[in-house]
Amino acid sequence: MIQLENITLSYDTRTILRDVSLHLHAGEFCALVGRNGAGKSTLLHAMTSHRDTRINGTALGEMSAERLAQSVAIVTTERIRIENLLVEDLVAMGRAPYTNWMGHLQDIDREIVGKAIEAVGMGDFVGRDSSSLSDGELQRVMIARAIAQQTPIILLDEPTAFLDIPTRFEVCRLLADLAHNEGKCILFSTHDVDAALPVCDSFAIIENESIQKLPTKQATFEIERIFKR
Amino acid sequence: MKGRSTILFTLLTALCVVLFVVDLAVGSVAIPPSKVVAALFGKGSEVMQTIVFDIRLVRAIVAVLAGAALSISGLQMQVLFRNPLAGPYVLGVSAGASFGVALFLLGAPMLGIALSPELQSLGTAGAAWIGSAVVLIAVVALARRIKDIMVMLILGIMLSSGVGAVVEIMQYFSSEMALKSYVVWTMGSLGDVTATQLMVLAPVIVAGVAMAIAAIKPMNMLLAGERYAASMGLNISRSRNLILISTTLLAGTVTAFCGPIGFVGIAVPHIARMLFRSADHRILLPATILSGITMLLVGDILAKYFVLPINTITALMGIPIVIYIVTRRR
Numbered sequence: 001m002i003q004l005e006n007i008t009l010s011y012d013t014r015t016i017l018r019d020v021s022l023h024l025h026a027g028e029f030c031a032l033v034g035r036n037g038a039g040k041s042t043l044l045h046a047m048t049s050h051r052d053t054r055i056n057g058t059a060l061g062e063m064s065a066e067r068l069a070q071s072v073a074i075v076t077t078e079r080i081r082i083e084n085l086l087v088e089d090l091v092a093m094g095r096a097p098y099t100n101w102m103g104h105l106q107d108i109d110r111e112i113v114g115k116a117i118e119a120v121g122m123g124d125f126v127g128r129d130s131s132s133l134s135d136g137e138l139q140r141v142m143i144a145r146a147i148a149q150q151t152p153i154i155l156l157d158e159p160t161a162f163l164d165i166p167t168r169f170e171v172c173r174l175l176a177d178l179a180h181n182e183g184k185c186i187l188f189s190t191h192d193v194d195a196a197l198p199v200c201d202s203f204a205i206i207e208n209e210s211i212q213k214l215p216t217k218q219a220t221f222e223i224e225r226i227f228k229r
Numbered sequence: 230m231k232g233r234s235t236i237l238f239t240l241l242t243a244l245c246v247v248l249f250v251v252d253l254a255v256g257s258v259a260i261p262p263s264k265v266v267a268a269l270f271g272k273g274s275e276v277m278q279t280i281v282f283d284i285r286l287v288r289a290i291v292a293v294l295a296g297a298a299l300s301i302s303g304l305q306m307q308v309l310f311r312n313p314l315a316g317p318y319v320l321g322v323s324a325g326a327s328f329g330v331a332l333f334l335l336g337a338p339m340l341g342i343a344l345s346p347e348l349q350s351l352g353t354a355g356a357a358w359i360g361s362a363v364v365l366i367a368v369v370a371l372a373r374r375i376k377d378i379m380v381m382l383i384l385g386i387m388l389s390s391g392v393g394a395v396v397e398i399m400q401y402f403s404s405e406m407a408l409k410s411y412v413v414w415t416m417g418s419l420g421d422v423t424a425t426q427l428m429v430l431a432p433v434i435v436a437g438v439a440m441a442i443a444a445i446k447p448m449n450m451l452l453a454g455e456r457y458a459a460s461m462g463l464n465i466s467r468s469r470n471l472i473l474i475s476t477t478l479l480a481g482t483v484t485a486f487c488g489p490i491g492f493v494g495i496a497v498p499h500i501a502r503m504l505f506r507s508a509d510h511r512i513l514l515p516a517t518i519l520s521g522i523t524m525l526l527v528g529d530i531l532a533k534y535f536v537l538p539i540n541t542i543t544a545l546m547g548i549p550i551v552i553y554i555v556t557r558r559r
Contacts, residue, residue: 069462
């Protein structure tokens with residue numbers, strides 16, 4: 001589905017990841033873990049911008065911006081708080097790669113937006129001003145926006161940060177269902193190993209400039225070693 | 230929500246029409262609105278027709294165009310910089326225009342060049358336009374290299390201050406007469422535009438508005454920030470250039486012909502947002518245009534009634550709005 005092959009990433013002059021590879025397949029729910037500054041965000045960014053990243057075999061360098069927008073959706077750490085921007089309209093932004101030059105929504109687009117909002121359990125908030133939502137509610141809406149973009153791949157940068165503990169588990173469960181029921185390939189960076197362990201299929205662990213992907217069962221020991229030593 | 234917008238659009242359009250007629254009625258000779266309407270339809274005395282058509286109509290049309298243009302460019306800058314206090318002049322468009330005009334009005338007499346009044350007015354507009362265009366080209370060139378939009382904002386402010394300092398030096402060494410014509414230009418005026426100049430002003434504004442319409446979808450996507458907009462397939466640099474060029478055509482041209490008219494660009498988009506309670510630019514763009522026309526027509530009516538420069542009136546109207554915006558959220 002999405003793969004990086006022997007890629008080296010640096011930030012300014014510092015090498016962050018050296019000669020790393022990562023393969024993820026459809027329906028896989030994978031957590032990206034590592035210490036602060038290990039390169040989680042850098043890796044996520046490279047997956048939508050590095051020209052050698054391959055999506056279903058095609059390198060990004062040979063892919064149009066439109067195709068890419070229909071292949072990968074992202075959820076960043078940024079909290080979007082725009083006054084008067086309705087939940088519905090924020091989610092409808094995800095339809096941008098499919099609408100005309102004025103961004104006119106067809107009935108089918110509205111239906112997809114409605115379903116995406118339902119899927120994250122925010123049905124009662126459709127007409128609400130998105131700037132009045134709590135962090136947890138807003139994070140769900142941003143995930144709904146990514147769902148509405150109808151991409152086979154979704155990348156999320158610390159979607160559980162700043163959320164209370166029950167909400168962290170809910171967001172992880174929601175993403176897991178999305179991967180397992182809809183066959184989406186989902187990679188998310190997190191420090192929240194406790195919330196990720198029960199639901200993830202695999203863990204991509206960044207340590208010492210390299211990445212190691214392990215099935216959840218085998219990952220437990222490694223994570224223990226890295227984070228709790 | 231849709232109903233609210235329709236009602237507001239109808240009311241604002243009606244208000245614009247009424248204000249337009251009132252603007253034609255107010256002046257050194259007060260004409261009753263009924264006679265203005267009669268004159269517009271080719272009736273009434275010859276004197277009335279001359280006053281309405283030859284003297285006041287151009288000025289009222291300039292007010293409409295300037296109101297629309299300045300407020301659109303304010304809306305565009307606020308989205309592009311994701312900053313509620315951005316306006317058309319933060320990029321240094323007015324600084325560039327002022328510099329051009331200062332060079333022309335203050336510089337020419339220093340070199341001992343005397344110009345006829347017609348050449349002087351045409352030269353002023355031309356110098357202002359070239360000044361803002363040069364700033365635009367510099368800004369677009371910088372925007373290619375500088376990814377951080379906040380840096381652009383700071384560069385714009387620094388540029389304005391730098392130009393202001395140079396202009397002050399020139400003022401210090403200028404003759405009284407040259408100084409006066411420069412200061413009068415900085416106060417802004419809607420009445421100095423001739424019918425011939427309007428033939429240049431109008432098409433450029435229309436082109437700027439057309440580009441603004443083309444930028445509606447990019448502006449909606451940019452609300453979520455450049456990262457998200459790019460992930461949804463938006464070509465960021467192309468959209469940014471489209472918006473920057475549109476802004477310079479709109480704000481630069483108005484500044485060239487009417488002088489710097491402040492606070493319309495900053496304040497009007499907020500009035501539109503508060504009235505229409507929307508963040509969708511398919512609604513906000515027309516809403517901003519109508520609100521901008523309303524503000525500048527009211528400004529022009531007051532300017533004529535009290536015989537004051539337009540810049541002072543828009544400042545006095547706009548500043549309370551800006552203060553309200555920055556204090557409201559606390």
